[in-house]
Amino acid sequence: MMQDPVRTGIPGLDEVLLGGIQRNNNILVEGAPGAGKTTLGLGFIYAGAAHYGEPGVIVSFELDPEKLLRDARGFNWNLQGLIDERKVKIIQTSPAVLLNEFRSSDGAFTAELAAIGARRLMIDGLTPLRLYAESNDKPFREDVHLLVEGLTRLGVTTLVTAERAEGRQESHAHERFVFDTIISLTRTEVRRRVHRTLSVVKSRGQDFISGSHSMRIEAGAGILVYRRAQSRPMVDEDQPTSTERISVGCAALDLIMDGGLYEGSITMVTGISGTGKTVLGVQFLTSAVKAGRRALLVTLDEHPRQLIRNAASLGFDLEGLMRQGSLFMHYESPLELELDVHFDRVAKLVEKEGIDCVVFDSVAVYEMASPDQAPAFLYALADFVKGRLATAFFNYESPELLGVSQISEELKGSHLVDNIILLSYVEISTRLRRAIAVPKVRGSKNIQTTREYVIGAGGISLLDESVVDGEETTPVPQLPFSSYYGLLARSPSRKSPVIEDAVAHGKALPDSPELPPETAP
Structure with a gap:
């Protein structure tokens, strides 16, 4: 010195x-x-x-x-x-x-x-x-x-x-x-x-x-x-860990994830636009505040006023939580975003306010702002969050319905995050339905099933057999692997009603060999 x-x-x-x-x-x-x-x-x-x-x-x-x-x-x-x-x-x-x-x-x-x-x-x-x-x-x-x-x-x-x-x-x-x-x-x-x-x-x-x-x-x-964000001290062998679980804000999803999220873990919520990534992030933060934690929403996709308005339509009073001093919101326009400056502002806010839970919505903006720096930047961001034992969501808007295994060609999502929640659309005949899957929960016995969900008052709700908008619904049916162009995406390709009927009843397709037994539902 x-x-x-x-x-x-x-x-x-x-x-x-x-x-x-x-x-x-x-x-x-x-x-x-x-x-x-x-x-x-x-x-x-x-x-x-x-x-x-x-x-x-x-x-x-x-x-x-x-x-x-x-x-x-x-x-x-x-x-x-x-x-x-x-x-x-x-x-x-x-x-x-x-x-x-x-x-x-x-x-x-x-x-x-x-x-x-x-x-x-x-x-x-x-x-x-x-x-x-x-x-x-x-x-x-x-x-x-x-x-x-x-x-x-x-x-x-x-x-x-x-x-x-x-x-x-x-x-x-x-x-x-x-x-x-x-x-x-x-x-x-x-x-x-x-x-x-x-x-x-x-x-x-x-x-x-x-x-x-x-x-x-x-x-x-x-x-x-x-x-530069990448030069900040990395977490060493003394990285803090915890066995305490934090609710995602949805009891059914907590059950799938073996009891919720580990404190200090990072969850990537990925899916195409409109699947409810921001909704789930807000749901998670409001649940955390109710449990006595301090929360931060870093919004890059939406202006805070618009986000507050949309959240209110689902029953979330973000403005009230901000007045209480338990929820903070940080917004920067993607058009003028500099990653080092952004990191410094977020880090100082997290440290000053003692933030326990944070949602970054959406990390895809970092790639847009600086493609060459984004991978190392996200690793530095993840390291900073883990070093404080803060629990984080990295929302990522995938340009396609697949792409769960990586955030980009350079940055592998499985290396960066502890948990992955996949939100996607499933097209069954002519109807789009939303499906949720949890392919990864590090250190947990997550349930490897796909569930249908809806977005309404209170955020995301998972469905069993029930009635929604006057129509009887059932969980997303298991379809033969051959009908998916992306297994994790759970998005079947379009087929004619004749082919759909044959698949549903295990019949042979016209002018084709009989379907093997394992393809039947």
Whole structure:
């Protein structure tokens, strides 16, 4: 662990740096125009002076001091107040003047830093120094060495910004070698929206969280860094477990699942649109609240107002439970979803409110938002939930009636979750009926049967022989395997009434061999 680290004060960045940066390190922040280099440097100086008792100096070659003050005001940073208190100083100069100052051991620049007791320095940026060297036919490498040696003598923690075109890191190979810490920023467009990332390339004398982390620049806040979800601590051999069971919210379904869900388990509820995945999720959460638990519904498919309205039509008072403080709802639009940011918000809400049960509706949105990151993200999400012994539903809208064995080609559902509940439509003659099956309940003796269910007041109800809407109904009949295009999907293919009658009575089909006995119901 570092002794007396320098905290950057950038939300999330110190977490990535495992506490901060080694004191007196020279930091290079590189990135393309608009990536956020100056904003990050400005935040570094402001946080030091405002929160950590470390006065700072800003050296600018291009931006007028008034523009820096204007930018700071946009983030609610009172930089002018710190200047008036002699905790921050802005120096606008030229590369030639600055380099001459470093050639002198007791120049005016050193005196300026000493006058306010500076502990931090920002130089914005390295590119003007390069252009100055090139225009005067001087080797830029020598100027870089002069700069770094001068900064080291000053005994301050220095942040220097540098322009870097995307995909052209090799042009800055030398300065990347001599600086102690390198932070790389990127700005790309993903589906016509801007996505920023931050990665720590190296940082001498310390460990850090590698990889690409999401970054945002927000009004009133400045730079916000969200560590990649996959880097969060994984559950070790001491993962908490429990033998306590939690009701799904439907007694008949609890019976099929050998008494309900184990506390701390993850259940994937999958099926095509309209089969009742959200209904079952709401049913589970309201049942959990009645049992004294705290619940969270993460909704990505529906806006909360619409979800509350639809739930009320089935007798669920979600708004009342939210007013009581026992149910929480978190909504983010799929159009602007960033997985690292989303994970951070959900994790903080779960930890702050002590959530016991959570429904994610629907995890298919994660695949839509970022197909390449979704598999690892869901593993990280599952690990986080299990680490808190929270019981979770992962609702997944399968584009087909089969597909129970995996969430996607890359992510196998059986590895990720403990339980699988399959909701599907069964077409019998010309009528669609809903069927439920539970192919997997880890650590339990689940009943391997398919049951018909209906959606009404109170949510999902499983049927035995009964009357629904004035019609006599029976459980979904067992049909020959040959009539299914997906066994677990329980969805028979269309056949003519003649074929259906032959199957139902074990008769031979016209112009075909007699049906084997095992195909008869």
